[in-house]
Structures are given as C-alpha cells and as structure tokens.
Amino acid sequence: MGGALRDELLGRPGADWDVATDARPDRILELFPGGTYQNRFGTVLTDGVEVTTFRRDHAYGDHRRPDAVTFTDSLDEDLARRDFTINAIAWGRPAGSTDASWVDPTGGLADLGARLVRAVGDPDSRFDEDALRLVRAARIAAQLGFDIEPATRAAMRAHAGDVRYLASERVGQELRKLLTARPPSSGLRILAETDLLAPLFPELAAQRGVPQDKIAGHDLWDHCLATLDAAAHITPGDEGLLLAALLHDTGKPETFANGRFLGHDQAGARIARAFLSRLAYPSRVVDRVAGLVACHMFRYEGAWSDAAVRRFMRRVGVDLVDDLLVLRAADNVGSGLPPEAGALAELRSRIDEVRMHAAPLSLRELAIDGDDLVEALGRPPGPWVGRMLERLLESVVADPSRNRREILLDDARTWRADE
Ligand code: ATP
Numbered sequence: 001m002g003g004a005l006r007d008e009l010l011g012r013p014g015a016d017w018d019v020a021t022d023a024r025p026d027r028i029l030e031l032f033p034g035g036t037y038q039n040r041f042g043t044v045l046t047d048g049v050e051v052t053t054f055r056r057d058h059a060y061g062d063h064r065r066p067d068a069v070t071f072t073d074s075l076d077e078d079l080a081r082r083d084f085t086i087n088a089i090a091w092g093r094p095a096g097s098t099d100a101s102w103v104d105p106t107g108g109l110a111d112l113g114a115r116l117v118r119a120v121g122d123p124d125s126r127f128d129e130d131a132l133r134l135v136r137a138a139r140i141a142a143q144l145g146f147d148i149e150p151a152t153r154a155a156m157r158a159h160a161g162d163v164r165y166l167a168s169e170r171v172g173q174e175l176r177k178l179l180t181a182r183p184p185s186s187g188l189r190i191l192a193e194t195d196l197l198a199p200l201f202p203e204l205a206a207q208r209g210v211p212q213d214k215i216a217g218h219d220l221w222d223h224c225l226a227t228l229d230a231a232a233h234i235t236p237g238d239e240g241l242l243l244a245a246l247l248h249d250t251g252k253p254e255t256f257a258n259g260r261f262l263g264h265d266q267a268g269a270r271i272a273r274a275f276l277s278r279l280a281y282p283s284r285v286v287d288r289v290a291g292l293v294a295c296h297m298f299r300y301e302g303a304w305s306d307a308a309v310r311r312f313m314r315r316v317g318v319d320l321v322d323d324l325l326v327l328r329a330a331d332n333v334g335s336g337l338p339p340e341a342g343a344l345a346e347l348r349s350r351i352d353e354v355r356m357h358a359a360p361l362s363l364r365e366l367a368i369d370g371d372d373l374v375e376a377l378g379r380p381p382g383p384w385v386g387r388m389l390e391r392l393l394e395s396v397v398a399d400p401s402r403n404r405r406e407i408l409l410d411d412a413r414t415w416r417a418d419e
C-alpha cells in the first residue's frame with residue numbers, strides 16, 4: 001500500500017513495500033515470530049517488510065508527529081490519515097469481501113492518471129498537522145514529474161512558515177531525495193514557487209534577484225539552477241557534485257560590491273559547510289563540497305608552465321581536481337558557454353600528463369617522511385616536522401627531479417640553518 005503501490009503503478013518499482021493489516025502488533029508477532037518492533041506506533045519489521053496495524057492518528061501537537069495513535073479495523077480509516085491521494089491507494093480485501101481489489105477511497109488512482117499531487121481531505125488541516133508534508137509534496141511532485149493540485153499548492157504557501165517546526169536532519173533527508181529528481185532543479189523551483197525556499201534554505205533564497213551578466217535575463221538563482229542541472233547531465237547520480245553546483249556561488253550575495261563578487265569562493269565554501277552540516281550530510285561530503293566551492297574560481301591559461309599545473313593540482317588536491325573540472329564544465333553551461341570553455345580540455349590533458357609522469361603532489365609521495373627528518377636533523381619531533389615536509393613538497397612540486405632522499409635531507413639541513 002501507499003508509496004510502493006504508487007511507484008509500482010507508475011512503473012518505478014524498487015521501493016520498499018509497506019503492508020498494513022487489521023491484526024494488532026502482538027498478533028503480527030505471533031504470526032511472524034522473528035519480527036521486531038520498529039517504532040512506538042507498533043510497526044513490526046519482519047524479513048525486511050514493515051507491517052503496520054491499521055491506525056488512526058490523533059492531534060498533532062508539534063506540527064510533526066501525532067501525539068498518539070489508535071488501532072482500527074478499517075482500512076479506509078488508515079488510508080484517510082495518509083498525506084496525498086496517490087499515497088493512499090491499497091490492494092487488499094475490503095472488510096466483508098472475500099476478493100482482493102483496489103481500495104482507493106480518496107481517488108488516488110484518478111490523480112495518478114492525471115499526474116497530480118493532492119492532499120487527502122482538507123489540505124489546510126493536513127499541512128497544519130504535519131509540516132513535513134509541505135516538503136514531501138514538493139519532493140514527491142519533483143521525483144514523479146507531477147503537478148501539485150491548486151488547492152494543495154495554495155495551502156502549501158499559506159503554511160510555508162511552519163517548516164520551522166522541522167528537524168533539520170529530516171529536511172536534509174528530503175533534500176537528498178529531492179535532488180534525485182530529473183532535472184534536479186524541478187523540486188527547488190517548486191519550493192521557490194510555494195514560498196518554502198526561504199524558510200528552509202535561506203542561503204539559496206538569497207541568490208534570487210542578485211544580478212548576473214551571464215545569460216540575458218538570468219539572475220544568480222537561475223544561474224545556480226542551470227549549473228545544477230548541467231552537473232546532473234554530466235555526471236548523473238554524483239551527489240557531491242550536484243551539491244557543489246548548487247552551492248558554488250552562495251558566497252555571491254554577501255560579497256557583492258561595485259558589480260563584483262570578490263572572495264565569493266571562500267565565502268561560499270564557508271556557507272556550503274554550514275549549510276551541509278546543518279542538514280546532517282556526512283563530513284566527507286561536506287569536506288568535498290566545501291573544497292570544490294573554495295577552488296572553483298581558477299583561470300587556466302595555455303601559458304601555464306608544467307610547474308604551474310602541478311601547483312594547481314597540489315592546491316586543489318589530487319583527489320578533487322577531476323571533480324573541479326566537471327564543476328567548471330557545469331558552471332560554463334550554466335553561464336551560457338560551451339562546457340569546455342576556458343581551455344578545459346587542454347588543462348585536463350596536461351593534468352593527465354603530470355599524472356603519467358607521477359610527479360609527487362602529496363606528502364605521502366615524498367621520498368622521505370617525518371621520521372627521516374627527525375633522525376637526520378637530530379631534533380625532537382614537533383610542529384617543525386610538518387612545516388618542513390610541506391616546504392620540501394613545494395620544492396618537489398616545482399621540480400619533481402628533487403624528489404630524492406639525499407637532496408631532500410640536504411635541503412632540510414640547509415633550511416634548518418636559516419630557520
Ligand atoms: P519514499 O519511499 O520515496 O520516500 P513514500 O511516499 O513511500 O516515499 P514513506 O516514508 O516510505 O514515503 O512512507 C510510506 C507511506 O506512508 C506513504 O506513501 C504515505 O502513505 C504514508 N506517509 C509517510 N509519511 C507521511 C506523513 N508525513 N503524513 C501522512 N502519511 C505519510
């Protein structure tokens with residue numbers, strides 16, 4: 001029932017099945033002795049399938065979770081508490097009948113056919129009960145490519161401010177799903193149209209109306225969405241890159257002065273970090289995205305020496321450099337340019353060349369390590385070791401032929417003397 005049937009009917013199978021029954025939880029556990037309770041509402045997990053007793057919700061005191069639930073024998077009552085008509089379709093045996101059939105008391109099958117997200121019953125009360133439904137409406141419409149029925153949409157706008165009741169990690173989970181929509185901008189556009197964008201993601205909303213002279217008639221928000229969609233086109237399913245595209249210019253609103261955006265890359269990296277941490281993204285995603293945003297303003301020229309290419313790779317980080325070029329390609333498209341503008345293809349092949357010659361770019365690849373330094377210089381370990389290794393690496397990035405033990409230790413001794 002619910003979301004899984006919706007997806008099955010739309011030919012997007014793969015969703016988790018939710019099963020509901022008039023059996024009470026203790027009876028379900030008798031029938032499936034291996035089952036375990038999953039939550040305080042008596043949902044039982046057995047063999048990976050969630051089995052829930054038909055229930056009725058009671059008053060939603062916190063705009064999120066019902067204060068209590070009672071079990072019921074009626075499938076119709078269970079469907080009536082669900083959020084959208086397309087999520088309130090069941091396949092089962094209506095009470096008093098022996099044959100299974102569609103159970104669709106809210107007209108979900110018709111809305112599925114008309115490709116509409118419509119609240120069950122009175123939209124105002126549904127959103128008032130549970131503010132998460134506001135975000136779910138936008139996310140589900142985007143994922144399915146559906147419209148939102150007008151009365152439901154109007155109620156979303158009226159209740160937009162209620163998203164302040166939501167836990168931000170829960171919002172983060174919805175954002176994760178929303179960005180899987182094709183194109184990923186579609187859910188964000190719905191959030192903007194229903195006034196949900198500013199209370200949910202003020203960093204993104206701040207981009208609206210900021211001028212850009214890239215594509216005629218496009219402001220910074222349009223540029224952000226176009227870059228996001230281009231990133232999804234270039235590397236579908238790469239969440240980190242999508243987020244980097246989404247957030248790459250979030251430093252612009254606060255740095256805008258005299259028609260310029262000085263330092264917006266660093267400001268954007270800080271904003272991206274705070275945004276993603278708040279939404280409980282894993283720290284490796286946060287680091288990767290902030291790193292990409294911080295470096296996105298490079299400007300390659302054919303006159304760069306090989307040493308300059310190596311320094312660039314070292315500054316960005318060998319692990320991030322390929323992603324950074326993808327981000328730039330998306331940024332190019334979002335700016336109305338060909339993807340490879342700025343001689344990206346040339347830069348890419350020069351980077352490949354450096355890799356082929358295995359020039360060291362990280363401390364790991366240096367011919368000596370900290371222990372070697374401590375021993376050779378006869379000095380106790382301390383912060384000087386890290387500083388010295390960094391300095392040696394810089395010299396090797398400039399001239400890879402110096403990556404030999406004797407040379408590096410010699411350098412270290414000389415520098416030690418003039419420290
Ligand atoms: P997805 O699985 O893609 O996240 P879904 O709609 O299946 O989307 P689930 O969290 O799996 O969402 O929920 C299963 C079903 O429970 C939904 O289809 C809907 O019928 C009901 N449901 C989920 N969340 C709510 C809610 N906040 N209010 C009312 N009903 C809900």
Ligand code: MG
Binds near residue numbers: 003004015016
């Ligand atoms: Mg589901």
